Amino acid sequence: MQSFLDIFDIYLLEAVINGILLGGVLALLALGLNLIFGVIDVTWICYAELVMIGMYGMYYLVQYYGLPYWAAAPLVILLVALLGGALHFFVIAPLLTAPPINQLLATGGVLFILQSFATVAFGIDFRNLGIRLPVLALGEMNFSYARLLSFAAALLGMIGVYLFLTRTFTGTAIRAIAQDRQIMPLMGVDPKRIYLVTSAIGGGLAGLAACLLVLQYDVHPFVGLSFGPITFLICVLGGLGNFIGGFIAAFVFAEIISLGGLFSDLEWGYVLAFAFFIVMMFIRPAGLLARRS
Amino acid sequence: MNRQAAGWIIALIALVAVPFVHRDPYHLHVLVLILIWSFAYTSWSIMGRFGLVSLGHGGFMGIGAYVTALLWNHLGVSPWIGIPVSMVTAGVLALVVAYPCFRFRITGHYFVLVTLALSGIVLQVITATRDYTGGSLGYTPQRAPSGKGLLALQFDDKTTWYLIALAVWIAGLVIWRAIDRSMIRHAMEAISEDEDAAAAAGVNVTAEKLKITLISALMTALSGALYCQYQMFISPDTVSGIAVSLQMVFAAIVGGVYVALGPTVGAVITIVLAEVLRISFGTKAVGWDNLVYGVLLVLFIIFLPKGILGSVIDRIKSPRKPSRSHEQQTVPIAHR
Numbered sequence: 001m002q003s004f005l006d007i008f009d010i011y012l013l014e015a016v017i018n019g020i021l022l023g024g025v026l027a028l029l030a031l032g033l034n035l036i037f038g039v040i041d042v043t044w045i046c047y048a049e050l051v052m053i054g055m056y057g058m059y060y061l062v063q064y065y066g067l068p069y070w071a072a073a074p075l076v077i078l079l080v081a082l083l084g085g086a087l088h089f090f091v092i093a094p095l096l097t098a099p100p101i102n103q104l105l106a107t108g109g110v111l112f113i114l115q116s117f118a119t120v121a122f123g124i125d126f127r128n129l130g131i132r133l134p135v136l137a138l139g140e141m142n143f144s145y146a147r148l149l150s151f152a153a154a155l156l157g158m159i160g161v162y163l164f165l166t167r168t169f170t171g172t173a174i175r176a177i178a179q180d181r182q183i184m185p186l187m188g189v190d191p192k193r194i195y196l197v198t199s200a201i202g203g204g205l206a207g208l209a210a211c212l213l214v215l216q217y218d219v220h221p222f223v224g225l226s227f228g229p230i231t232f233l234i235c236v237l238g239g240l241g242n243f244i245g246g247f248i249a250a251f252v253f254a255e256i257i258s259l260g261g262l263f264s265d266l267e268w269g270y271v272l273a274f275a276f277f278i279v280m281m282f283i284r285p286a287g288l289l290a291r292r293s
Numbered sequence: 294m295n296r297q298a299a300g301w302i303i304a305l306i307a308l309v310a311v312p313f314v315h316r317d318p319y320h321l322h323v324l325v326l327i328l329i330w331s332f333a334y335t336s337w338s339i340m341g342r343f344g345l346v347s348l349g350h351g352g353f354m355g356i357g358a359y360v361t362a363l364l365w366n367h368l369g370v371s372p373w374i375g376i377p378v379s380m381v382t383a384g385v386l387a388l389v390v391a392y393p394c395f396r397f398r399i400t401g402h403y404f405v406l407v408t409l410a411l412s413g414i415v416l417q418v419i420t421a422t423r424d425y426t427g428g429s430l431g432y433t434p435q436r437a438p439s440g441k442g443l444l445a446l447q448f449d450d451k452t453t454w455y456l457i458a459l460a461v462w463i464a465g466l467v468i469w470r471a472i473d474r475s476m477i478r479h480a481m482e483a484i485s486e487d488e489d490a491a492a493a494a495g496v497n498v499t500a501e502k503l504k505i506t507l508i509s510a511l512m513t514a515l516s517g518a519l520y521c522q523y524q525m526f527i528s529p530d531t532v533s534g535i536a537v538s539l540q541m542v543f544a545a546i547v548g549g550v551y552v553a554l555g556p557t558v559g560a561v562i563t564i565v566l567a568e569v570l571r572i573s574f575g576t577k578a579v580g581w582d583n584l585v586y587g588v589l590l591v592l593f594i595i596f597l598p599k600g601i602l603g604s605v606i607d608r609i610k611s612p613r614k615p616s617r618s619h620e621q622q623t624v625p626i627a628h629r
Contacts, residue, residue, distance in 0.1 A: 043402055094595050100401055101346050105546065106594040108539050112587030119580030221580070229413045229535060236406045267421030274414040281407050282393040 084203020239287020
């Protein structure tokens, strides 16, 4: 009995730590989405599909063109950033004054486009980088380097965005426009440019997430559906547009999935996370950190 | 007015006569699919037209299909009982999620994302309980012994299915019309304009929204059950989940959410497009239909937010009539 409990606790600890590592990448995704929502006031339903395109980008650059991983990653981040900018320019900009639901549904259309584009262009096979990073054994627990690396890179990315938003003029303008989008144009800030820059940053974060996720998961055209919904739920749970709330919610969700997956199948982890989300919406409709009005 | 009624009756007779005149099984198959999906899209639009955009309808449809099939396979309950049970299940789930949503005034983005979580839950539960539901590999209702087809609601005959689907589709349109002429519609239009003002004017916002959600969820579950009984094969990806929810939204918007036949036009366009692409390009066409849908959806939302049929009707009726409440309004925020 005692030995059983020991093993159990080790597994529990391992799951908890793996949850934290997963939370890092989820927090990165949530940050990108929150940034776009906070500044432009739209939800990109297709956000996870941008990540999927980035993962394909990594796959082709590394496997097909033989670039080393560290050289391919910046290219992919740039590519997805451009894609984010294009998405804003072609789809969101014409709809800026339309009802928010229309903007949301238009990005739903983009989701269809990106998914089927990937199906047509890359086929529906599962592909992976073929890079197998070693596993770190810590006592009786095993952690893959891929997860540790992702966690570290996600944290660095978030710190980078934080510094950009607080230390540069453009960043300050972005934060200002998120607070009051009517006054800022009077202060000499061009909102069109700010929106475009913000979309590109959001895209860049998706690109970074793609570089990290491709280390752990196979890529296929529908891979976005496996973590896209979770990302939206994290953002809503944290309060749409609330960066810190999103950060905390990412770890809460990651722990639920990881621990739920420990006790039974991974799907039940997701079910628990979704159910937790619905319950939380009723307890705190405006997000974890919102003050009740 | 009499002429219009005569027109409807002639159209109805023509529709009923189709399977007796034209017996090509493939064409009938496509027609049945169009009718079933039209009904599903109409169910979505009953809510969607009032700005209650739900991405949870994939979940309701999945419940309709899986509860009916599971009851039949595991407990031998006839779909005649199973379908109402599945509808009630979906209805209860809709109320459980929708009541707090409306009570705590979760609207707009937040409502969309809560319903998204709902369809996510249904999809994951179906996948997770793979011992019973077959998981992502799909699920087949057991064939009824010969002679018991009626009890099991299984017919090999396409004509029978065509008539069933036609009847259900017409029922959907009748419900639409009933709502269109009822006080619910006026209340819901007021709510979609301004909830506070509607409440101040004496509209019971929560109750009205719940009514419309319940009707919509019940109908969607029925469409899922019908689809299951007709196709005799369901998988989580074809009847539940976020992709199906988005597909409903897409078809309804392309056809036009604000007119009764709009969702039907959407279903005709999407299904015919998919079939044409499939026949002319074969397996090479995988993905192309969705690519076209996606492009169309984006273009429609930007240029024709009222959908094809809505815009056509507007064009015919318009110049004299003042704009109705649901037309696109540009919010005059300067320099935005």
